[in-house]
Amino acid sequence: MDLLLLLVIFVASILCFLIFRCLEAIRNGVKRVNYGLGNKPPEATGSWPIIGHLHLLAGSQVPHKLLGSMADKFGSIFTIKLGVHRVLVVSNSEMAKECLATNDRVFASRQKAMAIELMGYNYANFGLGPYGPYWHQIRRIVVLELASRHRLQMLEHIRVSEVKSSIIDIYRTWFQKAIRRIVDLFGAFVPSDAIPWLRWLDLGGYEKKMKKTAIEMDVVINGWLEDHKKKKNSTSPLQVDESSNRPVFMAAVLSRVKEEVKEELYGFSTDDIVKASCLV
Template identity: 70%
Template sequence: MVPEATGSWPIIGHLHLLAGSQVTHKLLGSMADKFGPIFTIKLGVHRVLVVSSSEMAKECLTTNDRVFASRPKAMATELMGYNYASFGLAPYGAYWRQIRKIVVLELASQHCLQMLADIQVSEVKSSIIDIYRSWERNKVSSEMVMVDMKQWFGNLIVNMVVRMMFGNHFTPGEQNGDQFQKAIKRFLVLLGAFVPSDAIPWLRWFDLGGYEKKMKKTAKEVDVVFNG
């Protein structure tokens, strides 16, 4: 029997502990010192298993991997993942296994990866040329130019993905490219956000934090770029 951590409150469970100033992984680490390498906590209506040792992790991810193979349902996956149809976010089951077969065969096989390798090399070269041209345009007497590497890597990754998927890429400063990057950034931020109604479903009526509105808007923005 896996022990449950003490300190659970009615309805919200241990959520009040996560609202403190201590970062989550340190909080769970201190709880592991008290309750052992495996214990459970309650996040609203959901019971969550916490493991904090390599032996326990191996037990969960190899020996009993099928038990832990699925993904929890969440508002973000529903609204931005095409109602759980997105392969990377879909729950484990017959649908996921079928899509995985298609992805492995058509997208991730060694032959496909070799075919796409030239695109990766080409985009890196193109991005380096963009840096050089930026230096030529903006250099001053010191011949030094500030380069936003975060934006540079963002452009590089977006262009790789878009070219692999659609055969073309965005030029620096292109409106569609900027729109796509902003939409993807919002998508990833919302995907990792804590949504109260994921833990306590009846709170969805109130849309605390406006997450449902933001997710629906972001899903439409991503669709617009892809359709274009």
């Protein structure tokens, strides 16, 4: 029965793909009639049904060499398909400037990925989440409380010692393995990111690993947050570092988010926004 179910799903996927390609061809035909030929960059040949060009990236050639050889063949701007996603490839400085400087807002957002969902507090992590009003507001809060020139100068004399002591403490207790694992998982290729309907199969066991890692990280980060909330409720409105009499970053972000982030918190809880922002 399991084999039969998989066969039915596979056949249905093929049919859906063929229907999608037919509809896409019809849309492209309409676009050519309305706007003329040459309006879209060429798509590289070698695309397979469903997976697109993913099989090329699975070869022995490293990705930048592969894309370079494809640019020699298809030109300095072309597209490839990574599963259901169409990706634009540019390979000269003028086009890179157009994408990353002149029209940077068009390309500023980020593709959804299971790692960001499961280990980034469901896209509340502004460093990896989509570009938009929420990203702007949280980024502004973080810059004001941590990365502004005034704040950098104010914390300069304690930064080195604090970083050293924190790294030693984290390394000895818990983060040594978890941080290594989260970096590996954020950089891993997850099949369902390219082909979403494969997620239920959890190929490679990535979803299970990410959920486990997210829980391990949250235990520590949530513990810090709860400590700050208890101190805030029992002492002054804004906690300070005892050695310098200056506000603590996590407590400062918590206060600012409560005061400034409206719009029903963009669908995120206050705690998740603070934890995700501090995790960055």
